[in-house]
Amino acid sequence: MLQLDQRPRRLRRHPWIRDLVREHSLSAKDLIWPVFVIEGEHRREAIPSMPGVERLTIDHLVEAASEAKSLGITSMALFPVTDPAKKDPRGTLALDPENLTCRAARALKRAHPEIGLIADVALDPYTSHGHDGVVIDGDVHNDETVAILARMSVVLAGAGFDVVAPSDMMDGRIGAVRAALEQAGHHNTLILSYAAKYASAFYGPFRDAVGSASALGGADKRTYQMDPGNSDEALREVALDIEQGADLVMVKPGMPYLDIVRRVKERFGVPTVAYQVSGEYAMLRAASERGWLSWDKCMSESLLAFKRAGADAILTYAAVEAARWLAKG
Ligand code: PBG
Numbered sequence: 001m002l003q004l005d006q007r008p009r010r011l012r013r014h015p016w017i018r019d020l021v022r023e024h025s026l027s028a029k030d031l032i033w034p035v036f037v038i039e040g041e042h043r044r045e046a047i048p049s050m051p052g053v054e055r056l057t058i059d060h061l062v063e064a065a066s067e068a069k070s071l072g073i074t075s076m077a078l079f080p081v082t083d084p085a086k087k088d089p090r091g092t093l094a095l096d097p098e099n100l101t102c103r104a105a106r107a108l109k110r111a112h113p114e115i116g117l118i119a120d121v122a123l124d125p126y127t128s129h130g131h132d133g134v135v136i137d138g139d140v141h142n143d144e145t146v147a148i149l150a151r152m153s154v155v156l157a158g159a160g161f162d163v164v165a166p167s168d169m170m171d172g173r174i175g176a177v178r179a180a181l182e183q184a185g186h187h188n189t190l191i192l193s194y195a196a197k198y199a200s201a202f203y204g205p206f207r208d209a210v211g212s213a214s215a216l217g218g219a220d221k222r223t224y225q226m227d228p229g230n231s232d233e234a235l236r237e238v239a240l241d242i243e244q245g246a247d248l249v250m251v252k253p254g255m256p257y258l259d260i261v262r263r264v265k266e267r268f269g270v271p272t273v274a275y276q277v278s279g280e281y282a283m284l285r286a287a288s289e290r291g292w293l294s295w296d297k298c299m300s301e302s303l304l305a306f307k308r309a310g311a312d313a314i315l316t317y318a319a320v321e322a323a324r325w326l327a328k329g
Contacts, residue, residue: 026300028072028326032118032273033319036209037061037104038081047203050278051285053317055081058104062111064320071323075116077315078104078163078274081210082125090134094152101125102159109160118192119161121177123151124167130207130215132168132224139225146173150180157186167194168247169224179244192273193246196234196260199225202253203277209278210312234260237268242270251311253277255302258309265310274311276302281317296325 036055038045043057056064080100086093093099105117107270122132123145129135132147145168153164164181166173174193181189192219199222207213226233238249249268251260252275265272284302288295299318306314315320 004095020126023286025220026304026307027325029074030313031073031319032075032077032313032315033073034077034079034315034317035061036079037100038079047209049208049282058107061104064106065108065112065115065177068320069112069115071327073119073319075325077118078208079120079130080125087126087128088296089128091123094123094126095155097155097159103132105159105161117161118163119156121153121164121166124212127209128215130212133170144156144169145170146176150176154180154184157189163190163192165194169197173305174241174246175244190247191245192248192250192251193241195241195249197225197240197252198228200253202277205278205282226257231260235263238264238268242268250275255282256278261309261311272310273311274306276316300325
């Protein structure tokens with residue numbers, strides 16, 4: 001007969017004991033809901049590569065925020081869809097306090113002042129070439145771009161955003177954004193830096209959703225977003241952004257980069273956010289639609305995995321659905 005000193009399975013025999021000893025859990029309060037905003041009224045548009053996600057006009061967005069709030073979701077990240085006719089090489093519309101993003105923020109703040117609002121800071125929704133910055137002599141020009149992003153951040157904070165989230169991967173932008181916010185009196189605006197953002201093919205469906213794929217026309221962002229082969233470099237990027245004044249840092253994409261989430265959290269111990277990006281959402285959705293995976297089980301498991309890896313919060317397009325599952329228990 002087998003004589004064992006240790007039988008780890010004892011801790012797994014019943015739901016009550018598994019519940020007692022579980023190390024990590026997911027709550028709706030961990031979730032940040034990214035949404036796509038469109039011009040107009042009473043319209044919602046399906047996104048073919050992201051089934052279940054819709055682009056919403058501001059009125060629908062305000063309504064959807066009520067449901068999210070009632071399910072315990074406390075923050076949202078806004079992504080505007082810009083009419084191609086309004087894009088130009090410098091992304092001028094980014095600095096207009098009356099642009100769609102700013103109007104959406106004001107409407108949401110009026111209706112739901114307690115919801116935390118996060119603005120993406122990058123020029124890609126506004127540039128005719130689809131890059132996150134201005135292009136000079138074929139290069140996405142770092143310093144010119146940073147100057148614009150700093151002004152853009154002040155405009156966004158003025159519109160009511162609680163958090164500005166630079167997602168462009170230019171050098172020195174966190175310091176410039178922090179200085180501009182301070183100078184404009186926005187001392188309490190948080191900076192969530194997309195500190196370790198990789199040049200990933202998993203952003204495909206997002207670029208369909210906001211229309212930057214067609215603007216990019218096959219170009220990639222490898223001269224500014226990180227090389228997927230690198231890990232130590234992520235730590236250097238995060239260190240710089242913390243030094244320059246970031247309050248929270250992000251790793252993106254999520255599931256293929258959980259090792260980075262873990263290293264960042266362990267090394268710096270700062271609030272660490274992971275982004276389950278559009279391609280990750282689409283993969284799980286597509287396989288589930290084919291009957292190959294269980295949507296709710298696999299999505300829930302992947303969100304819990306972010307927590308286990310060390311993420312404090314997770315951006316996910318499935319936030320509202322996941323919150324519904326969590327509410328049911
Ligand atoms: C743009 C931005 C991107 C995402 C968030 N902000 C795309 C990109 O860098 O091209 C991707 C999000 C997703 O795929 O869900 N600065």
